[in-house]
Amino acid sequence: MLDNDRLARYAAAFKKDASKEFDKAVMALISLAWEKGDLSDNFLWEANPQLDAEANAILRDLSDTLAEKAKERARVAVQEMLDFDEFDTAWDQTDGDDYDTILFRLDMQGSHLKDLLAIWIALAVVNNIGKSELRVLVLRYLNNPFTSPLWKRIPIDSLRWGRGYSRNVLEQLTLIGQNAIIGAVRFAEWMDASERGAKYYIRRRGSSYACDECQELANKPIPIEVPFVIPHGRCMCYAEYFFDEIV
Numbered sequence: 001m002l003d004n005d006r007l008a009r010y011a012a013a014f015k016k017d018a019s020k021e022f023d024k025a026v027m028a029l030i031s032l033a034w035e036k037g038d039l040s041d042n043f044l045w046e047a048n049p050q051l052d053a054e055a056n057a058i059l060r061d062l063s064d065t066l067a068e069k070a071k072e073r074a075r076v077a078v079q080e081m082l083d084f085d086e087f088d089t090a091w092d093q094t095d096g097d098d099y100d101t102i103l104f105r106l107d108m109q110g111s112h113l114k115d116l117l118a119i120w121i122a123l124a125v126v127n128n129i130g131k132s133e134l135r136v137l138v139l140r141y142l143n144n145p146f147t148s149p150l151w152k153r154i155p156i157d158s159l160r161w162g163r164g165y166s167r168n169v170l171e172q173l174t175l176i177g178q179n180a181i182i183g184a185v186r187f188a189e190w191m192d193a194s195e196r197g198a199k200y201y202i203r204r205r206g207s208s209y210a211c212d213e214c215q216e217l218a219n220k221p222i223p224i225e226v227p228f229v230i231p232h233g234r235c236m237c238y239a240e241y242f243f244d245e246i247v
C-alpha cells in the first residue's frame with residue numbers, strides 16, 4: 001500500500017514548480033506588453049498579431065513545462081514507491097483524450113491568464129503603474145482581482161466575462177498538475193497490483209473531504225478489473241489490494 005503522506009509530498013512539491021513557472025510567465029508577458037504592445041486603456045493582445053503570437057508562445061511554454069514537470073514528479077514517485085516499470089503506460093492511460101488532456105486543461109488556464117493580464121495592463125496604463133509594480137499586484141490579487149482597489153473602479157459591464165471571473169489561475173494550474181501526479185501514481189499502483197494477481201481492492205478515505213462518490217466507493221470490495229479513479233481534486237483516497245478471491 002502506498003504511503004499517503006509520501007504521495008502528498010510529491011504532489012506538494014509540484015506546487016513550487018507551478019509558482020515558479022507561473023511567476024516567470026507573468027513577468028515575461030508583462031515585459032512583452034511593455035516592449036511591443038500598444039499600451040492604452042483598451043489594451044488587447046489580439047490587436048497586434050505579432051504580439052499575440054509571442055504571448056501565446058509564452059503561454060504554450062508554461063503549459064508544456066508544467067506538464068513535463070508533473071510527469072517527472074509522478075515518474076520519480078512511482079520509481080521510489082513502487083517496483084513497477086511501465087510508468088509511461090500508466091501516465092498515458094490517466095491522461096485524458098482530446099479536450100481533456102492535462103496539456104489542454106493547462107492551456108485553458110493559460111488563456112484565462114492572458115485575458116486577466118490584458119485587463120491588468122490596461123489598468124496599469126491608466127493608473128501610471130510600472131511593470132514591476134504591476135507584477136506584484138497581479139500576484140497579490142490572484143485570488144480575486146475584484147478586491148483590488150484598481151478593479152473596484154471598473155464598470156462591470158465593460159468586462160468581457162463579467163464578475164464570474166475570479167478563479168485563481170495559479171491555483172488551477174497547481175491542481176491540474178497535482179491531480180495528474182496523484183492519478184498516475186494510483187493508476188500505476190493498480191496496474192502493478194493487477195499484474196501481480198490482485199483479485200480486488202478496498203478504497204479507504206484518506207481525507208475528510210466531503211465527496212459523495214468517494215464515500216459511496218469506500219470500504220467495500222471492488223473487483224480488480226475496475227481501475228482505481230480519483231473522483232475529485234487532490235483526492236487522497238487509497239486502495240488496499242487483496243490477492244484472495246472476494247469472500
Ligand SMILES: [Zn+2]
Nearest residue numbers: 214235236237
Ligand atoms: Zn477521494
